[in-house]
Amino acid sequence: MTDQYYYPNIWGRSILTSANEILGDNGVNALLNLAGLQEYIGNYPPDNIKKEFSFTHVAKLQQALYDMYGSRGARVFATRGGEQTFQHSMDKYDKVQKAALAAMSIGSTEARHRVGLQFFSKFFNTVSDQIVRIDDDETYWYWIIERCPMCWERHATEPVCHLGVGVLNAASTWATGGAKFRIQEINCKAKGDENCVYALEKSPIG
Numbered sequence: 001m002t003d004q005y006y007y008p009n010i011w012g013r014s015i016l017t018s019a020n021e022i023l024g025d026n027g028v029n030a031l032l033n034l035a036g037l038q039e040y041i042g043n044y045p046p047d048n049i050k051k052e053f054s055f056t057h058v059a060k061l062q063q064a065l066y067d068m069y070g071s072r073g074a075r076v077f078a079t080r081g082g083e084q085t086f087q088h089s090m091d092k093y094d095k096v097q098k099a100a101l102a103a104m105s106i107g108s109t110e111a112r113h114r115v116g117l118q119f120f121s122k123f124f125n126t127v128s129d130q131i132v133r134i135d136d137d138e139t140y141w142y143w144i145i146e147r148c149p150m151c152w153e154r155h156a157t158e159p160v161c162h163l164g165v166g167v168l169n170a171a172s173t174w175a176t177g178g179a180k181f182r183i184q185e186i187n188c189k190a191k192g193d194e195n196c197v198y199a200l201e202k203s204p205i206g
Ligand SMILES: [Zn+2]
Pocket: 145, 148, 149, 150, 151, 152, 160, 161, 188, 189, 190, 196
């Protein structure tokens, strides 16, 4: 079962470089030791889009962050890590960025948010082995992850896929030209739910 699904190298690399900005070399080394991923010490994944960074490794890194800093620390880290992962991939997938900008250049904030989320769900499904779909009701957009790397083979009593909140934050703000939204993971496979589900308020904050 293990190691059959992958993220692009660039996302694994972004997780580690953003951890490095916060924790420094020693902190990242401690993290990698705790995660049992010593192979990456001083040897981050290459800066390319090959699908080689396994879901097992994504989950082990998230688990190690949680073990070192608790859920609050993991959330703080995830916000930064998610933003950087998003920004790096926009830079890397330049054509995607241009196509997304064209798709989202018109319409209300809500329309741009919807188009952006639809766009990025297709993007995730295309460049990685993560599987995402979108749903909504009056109040929320729902980002529904059917195959999730962040909690891969993990068990917890609360939602643990914090990195996704950071990525969705960055993507939502980018798609709408600067608006901020409340985003929360409400269901998580790690605690036995069918899918990992994020609720994104349709109305921006403020
Ligand atoms: Zn998850």
